[in-house]
Amino acid sequence: MNQRLVHGSVVGARHVVPLRLAAFALAWVLPLQSAGAAQAVQKPCGVVTVAAASDLIYAMNEIAANFEKSTGCALRVTTGSSGNFHSQIENGAPFDVFFSADIAYPKKLETDGLAAAGSTYLYAVGKIVLWVRADSRLDVGKGLAVLRNSSVKKIAIANPQHAPYGRAAEEALRAAGIYDAVKDRLVLGENISQAAQFAESGNADAGILALSLVRSPVLKDKGRSWPIPEKLYQPIQQGAVVLLAARNLQGAQAFLDYIKTPAVAALLERYGFALPAKEKT
Amino acid sequence: MNWEAIALSLKLAMCVAAILLIAGMPIAYWVTFSRWRWKFLIEAIVALPLVLPPTVLGYYILVGLGPRNFPGKLWQSWFGHTLPFTFGGLLVASVLYSLPFAVQPFSAGFETVDRGLIEAAWTLGASRLLTFFRVILPLSAAGAITGVVLSFAHTIGEFGVVLMVGGNIPGVTRTVSIDIYDQAQAGNYDAANSTALALLLFSFLILSIIYGINRRALSLWRKS
Numbered sequence: 377m378n379q380r381l382v383h384g385s386v387v388g389a390r391h392v393v394p395l396r397l398a399a400f401a402l403a404w405v406l407p408l409q410s411a412g413a414a415q416a417v418q419k420p421c422g423v424v425t426v427a428a429a430s431d432l433i434y435a436m437n438e439i440a441a442n443f444e445k446s447t448g449c450a451l452r453v454t455t456g457s458s459g460n461f462h463s464q465i466e467n468g469a470p471f472d473v474f475f476s477a478d479i480a481y482p483k484k485l486e487t488d489g490l491a492a493a494g495s496t497y498l499y500a501v502g503k504i505v506l507w508v509r510a511d512s513r514l515d516v517g518k519g520l521a522v523l524r525n526s527s528v529k530k531i532a533i534a535n536p537q538h539a540p541y542g543r544a545a546e547e548a549l550r551a552a553g554i555y556d557a558v559k560d561r562l563v564l565g566e567n568i569s570q571a572a573q574f575a576e577s578g579n580a581d582a583g584i585l586a587l588s589l590v591r592s593p594v595l596k597d598k599g600r601s602w603p604i605p606e607k608l609y610q611p612i613q614q615g616a617v618v619l620l621a622a623r624n625l626q627g628a629q630a631f632l633d634y635i636k637t638p639a640v641a642a643l644l645e646r647y648g649f650a651l652p653a654k655e656k657t
Numbered sequence: 658m659n660w661e662a663i664a665l666s667l668k669l670a671m672c673v674a675a676i677l678l679i680a681g682m683p684i685a686y687w688v689t690f691s692r693w694r695w696k697f698l699i700e701a702i703v704a705l706p707l708v709l710p711p712t713v714l715g716y717y718i719l720v721g722l723g724p725r726n727f728p729g730k731l732w733q734s735w736f737g738h739t740l741p742f743t744f745g746g747l748l749v750a751s752v753l754y755s756l757p758f759a760v761q762p763f764s765a766g767f768e769t770v771d772r773g774l775i776e777a778a779w780t781l782g783a784s785r786l787l788t789f790f791r792v793i794l795p796l797s798a799a800g801a802i803t804g805v806v807l808s809f810a811h812t813i814g815e816f817g818v819v820l821m822v823g824g825n826i827p828g829v830t831r832t833v834s835i836d837i838y839d840q841a842q843a844g845n846y847d848a849a850n851s852t853a854l855a856l857l858l859f860s861f862l863i864l865s866i867i868y869g870i871n872r873r874a875l876s877l878w879r880k881s
Contacts, residue, residue, distance in 0.1 A: 460842040530742055535825060538842040563742045563824030574824065578724040579741045 421449040421627030425470060427461045428453055429477035429614065430569035431502055431541060434592035435647045436475070442643075443634050449627055457567035459538025465490060471619055472628035477502060477568070477586075478540035479615030491617040499635055500649035502612035503587040504544050505601040507575055514582065516602040520552040523561075523582060531561050532580035534568040540612055541568040545584035548608040575599075587648035614649075658851045661828050662836035669744070669832065670812040673751045677759035677808045678801075680752075685763030685804075686789065704761070706754045711817030718750055718822045742824035747832070750818045758807040766800015767793060806867045813860065 428436045433455045440451040454471075461474060462481040466488065474491075476482050482496040506522075508514050514522050523531055534542030542564065549555040563579075565571030568586045575583030576598060590601050616635060618628045634640060641651050688700055706714070722729040722740045733739050740746035770793050778788040794801065816834040823830035825839070833856055840849035 457842065459844065463842055463844050466844070529738060530824070532824075535839065535842075537839050538844075563826060566820060566825070573719075574741075577720055579719060579739055580824075 421447065421630050422624050423450045423452055424624055424627040424631050425472045426451055426453045426475065426631070427465070427469070427471040427473070428455050428475040429458045429461075429540070430455045430567040431477050431586035431588045431614075432475055433569050433589070434594065435588055435644060435649075438643060439635070439640055442639070443631060447630065447634070449630065451631070455567075455569065457534070457539040459540075460567070463538075465619065468621075470621075470623060472622035472624050473616060473618055473631055475499070475614070475616045476540075477612060477614050478543075479613040482615040482617035485617060485619070490621065491619055496615040496617045497632060497636070498613055498652050499616045500614045500644050501652055502541065502544075502614055503606065503648060503650065504541060504548065504584055504604050504609065504612070505587050505590055506582065506604060507572075507585045507590055507595075507599050507601045508582045509575065509578055509599045510597075512581065512599070516582075516600050519602060520549065520554060520604065520608075523549075523558050524554060528558075528581045529561060530563050530574075530580040531558055532563050532565055532571040532574035532583035532585075534571045535564040535566060539565070539567050540614075541584075541586050542571070544609040544612050547610060548584065548604050551608040591646070591648045613652075658848070658855055659831075659833070659836045662831050662833045662852070663855070665828060665831065666813055666833040669747055669751060670809045672748055673755055673812040674759075674805050674809040676748075676752050677755060678805050681756065681759035681763055681804060681808075682801075684756075685760045685767060686793075688760065689764045689767040704757050707757050711754065711815070712821060714750060714754055715818045715821030718746065718818070741822040742826060742830060744829055746822055747819060747830055750822060751812045751815055754815065754818055755808040755811045758811045759804040762800045762804035762807060763797075764800075766797030766803070769800070770796045802867065802870065806864065810860065810864060813856070 426436070426440075436453050436455070440453055443449065444451060458476040458478050458481050461469070461471070461476065462484065465471060465474060465485060474482055474485070479496060479498060482491060485491040486493050486496060506516050506520060508516055514525060514528065516522060522528075533545035534540075536542035536546040546555065549558060563574055565574055569589060571580075571583055572585045572589045572595065574580040575585065576595060584604070585595075585601075587601075587603070589595055590599070616632060618625065618632055622628045645651055684703065688696065688703065719741050720726070722732060724730060724733055724739050729739050736745075740749060774792055774796070775788055778792045779785070783791065814834065815832070816838070819830065819832050819835055820838070823832070823835060825831050825835055831839075833852060837849050837853050837856070840846075840852065
C-alpha cells in the first residue's frame with residue numbers, strides 16, 4: 377500500500393536517547409504539531425482521507441494535486457486492492473471516500489449501511505491490456521494466444537480473489553480458451569500495481585494490466601501492449617462513494633463533486649478509462 | 658481450511674530450520690570464538706534482519722536479483738529462472754531473514770560453555786571438530802534447540818517477504834500467512850478464521866513441546 381501524506385510529520389525518537397533529552401525533544405515537537413493542526417482547520421475543508429484502487433495510483437496523484445491547488449483542501453490518498461479496502465472499511469477503517477475498481481464493493485457498503493443508499497457514483501470503466509517489456513521478443517500483436525509460447529514462464533495478473541482487474545484477466549483468459557494452458561504460470565499480484573511491478577521488473581515475462589497503469593508516466597515508455605477485446609470480460613465498472621462514517625463529510629462530498637467535473641473526466645480519459653457518465657449526457 | 662498452504666508453510670519452515678542448523682553453527686562458532694578486531698561488523702550483518710523491514714529484503718530479491726541486474730542474470734544462467742515466484746526463492750529469503758534467530762541463540766549457547774573445558778579437551782589431543790561435537794555442542798544444547806525452534810517459528814510467521822516476492826502460487830508460494838491474508842481480503846472470514854485458529858493452536862502446541870524439552874535439557878545440564 378502506498379501512502380501519500382500531504383500534512384504529516386514524522387516524529388522519530390530513538391529509545392536510547394536519555395529521558396531528559398527526549399522530554400526536550402517533545403517540548404519542541406508538540407507545539408509545532410498543534411500549530412500544524414490549527415492551520416489545517418482554517419482551510420475550507422481540512423484533510424480528506426481517500427482509499428483508492430491501485431489502478432488509480434498515478435491518475436489519483438494528478439487529481440489530488442489539482443484538487444488541492446483549486447480548493448486548498450489536503451488529500452491523503454492510500455492505494456490498494458478494492459477487496460482489501462472493502463474488508464477494511466467494513467471493519468472500521470477511517471476513510472472518507474472510497475474509489476473502488478469494482479462498483480460492487482461500494483454498492484455492498486450501501487446495503488450494509490456504511491454508505492448512503494444510491495450514492496455510489498460510476499466514475500469510470502477500466503480496461504485491461506496484455507503488456508510485455510520493451511526488450512521482450514514476444515509479439516503482443518498476436519493477442520492472448522502469444523501466452524502459449526513456451527518462453528513465457530510467468531504471467532503476472534492481480535489476485536482474482538479480491539482484485540477486480542485480476543477477475544477480468546482470468547475471465548479474458550478463459551474466454552480466449554487459454555486459461556488451462558497458462559494457469560500454472562500465473563503469478564498473482566496483491567493488487568494490480570504489484571502485478572504491474574512484477575512485469576515491469578522483468579520477473580514475470582508478461583502481464584495483464586490496467587490500461588491506466590500502462591499509460592502512466594512510469595510505464596509508458598517501458599513496454600508494448602495489446603488491448604484485450606472488451607467482449608472477453610465483464611466491464612470493470614468503477615464506483616466511488618462517500619462513507620457515512622467519514623470524519624470530514626463535507627470535504628469528502630466536495631472531492632466527489634470535483635471528480636464529476638469535465639477536467640477530471642478528461643484526465644481519466646487520458647489514462648485510458650472509459651467514461652460512462654459522459655456518454656450518457 | 659487450506660491444507661495445501663499449511664503443508665507448504667511446514668515444508669518451508671523445516672527446510673529453513675535444517676539449513677540454518679547446518680549453516681548457522683559454523684557462523685555462530687566463528688562469531689563466538691573469533692578474536693578478529695572487525696568481528697563486530699559480521700555480527701552487525703547477521704543481526705540486520707532483526708532491524709530491517711521485510712520489504713527491504715523483498716525489494717532486493719525482486720529487483721536486485723531480477724533478470725535486469727547482473728546478479729539476477731547470473732542466477733538465471735545457472736538455474737534457468739530467477740528467484741521470485743519459486744519455492745527456492747522463498748527458501749533463500751527465509752534463510753536470510755531468519756539467520757539471526759538461529760545464530761544468536763547458538764552463539765549465546767556457546768558462550769555459556771566453560772573455556773577451561775574446551776581447552777582441556779584440546780590439551781588432551783581432541784581436534785577442534787571433535788571438541789565441538791563432544792564438548793561444546795552437548796553443553797550448549799539448549800541454545801541449539803532454541804535457535805532451531807525460533808528459525809522454524811519465525812519462518813511459519815513470515816509474511817512481508819513472501820507477499821513481495823512469492824506471487825501467490827498455490828502449492829508453491831502461497832504460504833499459510835498469505836492464505837489467511839487473501840481470505841480476509843476477500844471477506845471470507847470463516848475460512849480465514851479456521852486457518853488462523855489452526856495456526857494459532859499449532860504454533861502454541863509446538864512451542865510448548867519444544868520449550869518443555871528445552872527445559873528438561875537445561876535441567877539435565879545443570880545436574881551434570
